[in-house]
Amino acid sequence: MRELYGVVGADNGGLLDVGDGNFVYWEVCGNPEGKPAVVVHGGPGSGCSPGARRYFDPERYRVVLFDQRGCGRSTPHASDPATDMRHNTTAHLLADMERLREHLGIDRWVMYGASWGSTLALAYAERHPERVSAVVIAGVTTTRRVETDWLYRGVGRFSPEQWARFRDAVPEAGPGGDLIQAYARRMEDPDHAVRAHAAAEWCAWEDAVLSLEPGGKPTPYTDRVGDARLAFVRICTHYFANAAWLEEGELLGGARRLAGIPGVLVHGRLDLSSPLDTAWELARAWPDARLEIVEDAGHKGGASTGARIVTALDEFARTA
Numbered sequence: 029m030r031e032l033y034g035v036v037g038a039d040n041g042g043l044l045d046v047g048d049g050n051f052v053y054w055e056v057c058g059n060p061e062g063k064p065a066v067v068v069h070g071g072p073g074s075g076c077s078p079g080a081r082r083y084f085d086p087e088r089y090r091v092v093l094f095d096q097r098g099c100g101r102s103t104p105h106a107s108d109p110a111t112d113m114r115h116n117t118t119a120h121l122l123a124d125m126e127r128l129r130e131h132l133g134i135d136r137w138v139m140y141g142a143s144w145g146s147t148l149a150l151a152y153a154e155r156h157p158e159r160v161s162a163v164v165i166a167g168v169t170t171t172r173r174v175e176t177d178w179l180y181r182g183v184g185r186f187s188p189e190q191w192a193r194f195r196d197a198v199p200e201a202g203p204g205g206d207l208i209q210a211y212a213r214r215m216e217d218p219d220h221a222v223r224a225h226a227a228a229e230w231c232a233w234e235d236a237v238l239s240l241e242p243g244g245k246p247t248p249y250t251d252r253v254g255d256a257r258l259a260f261v262r263i264c265t266h267y268f269a270n271a272a273w274l275e276e277g278e279l280l281g282g283a284r285r286l287a288g289i290p291g292v293l294v295h296g297r298l299d300l301s302s303p304l305d306t307a308w309e310l311a312r313a314w315p316d317a318r319l320e321i322v323e324d325a326g327h328k329g330g331a332s333t334g335a336r337i338v339t340a341l342d343e344f345a346r347t348a
Contacts (some may be wrong), residue, residue: 030335030342032082040095043103046124046133048115051122053101053174054094054128062090063161063345064134066125068141068149069093070167072272075100075256083337088345096121096148097251099259103221106262107255109218113266116275122152129159138344140165140337142166143302143327147272147279150310153289154282161342163291163317166337167299168307170279171272174281175306180207180268183237183300190236197229212265215258227261238303238326244328280306283313290347291317292340294333296325 055076067080076093082093097116098106105111137194138161141149146165153160169175184191187227195201196212214226231249240247245251252260290316295307304321311319322339325333 029331030338032334032338033085033287034082036084036086036091038078043101044124044128046097046120046127048112048120048207049104050097050115050120050124051103052094052097052124052128054092054130054132056084056090058089058091062086062088064090064092064132064137065096066092066094066129066137066139068125068139068145068152069100070141070143070145071099071260071264072096072101072144072148072267073106074144078281080140081115083334083341085345089138089341092132092134094124096263097124097329098263099256099291105255106259106266109216109223113216113262116263117270118148118151118267118268121148122155124158125152126156135159135287138162138164138341140164140341142329143169144171144267147171147274150279150283150286151274154279154285155284157289160289163286163289164294164337164340164344166294166329166333167302168293168295168310169302170277170306171268171274172276172280172306173271174276175302176208176268176271178303179200179237179301180233186240186300188237190233193230194233194236197226199269206269208265208268211261212269215262215265219267223258223262227257230261230264231257234301235251240300241296241298241326241328242324243330250330256321259296259321280309280313285309286314287316289316290344292336292343293317294322294325294336294340295319295332296322296329298324298326301327
């Protein structure tokens, strides 16, 4: 099985002024003369991870990582209730990516993203196809309302006790109410205790959804603590309550704009968080994409998923 590359340190980085009082943290690693690539992290609101660097051959890639608005090392931080979330939308993130690309003098780059990162990478590639040489995405999502409704309601049939706790933490939603909206309102509450409790229950539910998967950390969401957890849940609920400011099915319908851009979609058969049908639909709509189903993995991935990602990126380092 293909191994990941060793840990590579960042060569340089900084904070980029992207307007509205926001500064986006970025870093670059690998070969300064290598093929440009960008890592689009998940969440939304997870922040970039040094582990993502290990998918790229450091001799052949110049890898850009960045923290999306409001999370990680970007400022202002969404954990601060004073941070204005009106300036944190999908359109803002896409504009930030373009500004970062221009700042670094990159003409075209290979895109890698997972989970929410796949949604944002697809949105970017469909709006700026001339700036994308190839795409690798894992845990494919497009953030349709049907997908978020499944994640925060439908999949509760597999874990009814845990889902009931998730639902009952926001009784104001009422029977059959919009749980995402209710959690989003809680994350705007001026009382820190209210926000902290909502964030804890949200993360507990996210972990419950992944609890049946083999491999991976048992509690990747509740392992977040303090400001990182508050920012993550505030950003997640903000985006999902607004359907990521995308029309329903927009990214699947716009996949025709990706014609000529090679892509690899890596998706675990056992992914209850983001069921396989979205990746399958995208592969049908994007003729230049190849769907690779990992039979023994779910949303958290694992060795088999990592090997597929590395192999695809190695391929595009040579050809894309």
